[in-house]
Amino acid sequence: MRWLPVALLATMLGIALVIEAVAYPPVQWLPKLPLAVLLTLPFVLAATRARRHAAGRRDRAETEP
Amino acid sequence: MSSGLHLFLELTTLLFFLVVVAHALVLRGRDGAWLMGSMLALGFVRENCVALYHWLYRFADLHLHLGAAPLITAIIWGYSIYIAICWAESVCGEAVCGDSLETRRASPRLLAALGVFMIALVGFYEPFLELVDMAKWQDGTRRTLGVPWIALVGYPTLSVPFVAGWCHIMRRHRGRARLAWMTVFVVTLAFGHAWGLQWLKGVLGW
Numbered sequence: 001m002r003w004l005p006v007a008l009l010a011t012m013l014g015i016a017l018v019i020e021a022v023a024y025p026p027v028q029w030l031p032k033l034p035l036a037v038l039l040t041l042p043f044v045l046a047a048t049r050a051r052r053h054a055a056g057r058r059d060r061a062e063t064e065p
Numbered sequence: 066m067s068s069g070l071h072l073f074l075e076l077t078t079l080l081f082f083l084v085v086v087a088h089a090l091v092l093r094g095r096d097g098a099w100l101m102g103s104m105l106a107l108g109f110v111r112e113n114c115v116a117l118y119h120w121l122y123r124f125a126d127l128h129l130h131l132g133a134a135p136l137i138t139a140i141i142w143g144y145s146i147y148i149a150i151c152w153a154e155s156v157c158g159e160a161v162c163g164d165s166l167e168t169r170r171a172s173p174r175l176l177a178a179l180g181v182f183m184i185a186l187v188g189f190y191e192p193f194l195e196l197v198d199m200a201k202w203q204d205g206t207r208r209t210l211g212v213p214w215i216a217l218v219g220y221p222t223l224s225v226p227f228v229a230g231w232c233h234i235m236r237r238h239r240g241r242a243r244l245a246w247m248t249v250f251v252v253t254l255a256f257g258h259a260w261g262l263q264w265l266k267g268v269l270g271w
Contacts, residue, residue: 001088001091001092002092002151002154002155003151003155004084004088005085005088005147005148005151005152006148006151006152006155008081008084008085008148009148011081012077012078012081013189015077016189016193019070019197020193020196023070024196024197028192028196028210028211030188030210031187031188031189031191031192031210031211031212032188032189033188034184034185034188035185035186035188035189037185038152038181038182038185039152041152041156042152042155042156045155045156046155
């Protein structure tokens with residue numbers, strides 16, 4: 001839910017890419033690249049945090065008697 | 066095709082904006098209502114200044130209007146800044162407002178992240194709007210890859226002071242005093258930003 005607005009903007013970017021590819025080719029990728037990279041960042045960070053949490057839980061479970 | 070495409074983009078943006086408003090209300094409650102209301106007023110005043118004084122760029126003849134400016138231009142600021150806030154919150158692990166109301170703070174780190182996101186947004190919006198003929202910058206505007214240089218300054222200089230000022234007013238004031246301060250702040254920032262950017266564009270020759 002917290003990520004919904006970011007996902008909406010990613011959808012908007014996708015719509016713009018389709019319009020550009022169909023009606024105004026070729027697609028100008030370069031100016032859009034920084035935003036595309038930034039949009040993936042929250043998801044990458046969340047996955048990293050989740051992996052770190054899972055590893056921490058595994059470590060604690062192994063060290064507990 | 067252009068008119069049909071314009072209507073499609075206007076309605077899509079309006080729909081997405083309403084979803085974002087609902088998101089703010091559900092997740093942030095009254096703070097969310099204050100945030101979206103202030104940003105809608107900010108976009109409305111700023112874009113009407115641009116339209117009435119013929120600053121920076123001209124708009125295409127679009128279908129939906131809010132005052133002298135197209136509706137899409139008035140709502141796109143709130144939509145974009147809200148998404149930038151959500152993005153910066155998730156990257157920095159901080160909350161501008163919502164979960165814990167006593168926060169209502171924007172750290173320098175969060176504001177910097179917000180500014181970076183808004184600059185990245187220029188590369189998407191500006192070349193696309195020019196391509197589909199929805200907005201046209203003044204003749205002689207300097208640009209690289211379709212990105213006007215002045216917009217790289219304009220996006221962060223509107224959003225970062227807005228969020229910092231909004232947090233400050235929400236923390237300090239209640240009731241009618243809050244409404245009064247917020248109105249003065251939003252109108253001054255919106256008008257000052259449009260005028261200041263036009264002035265800077267002239268001084269720098271951009």
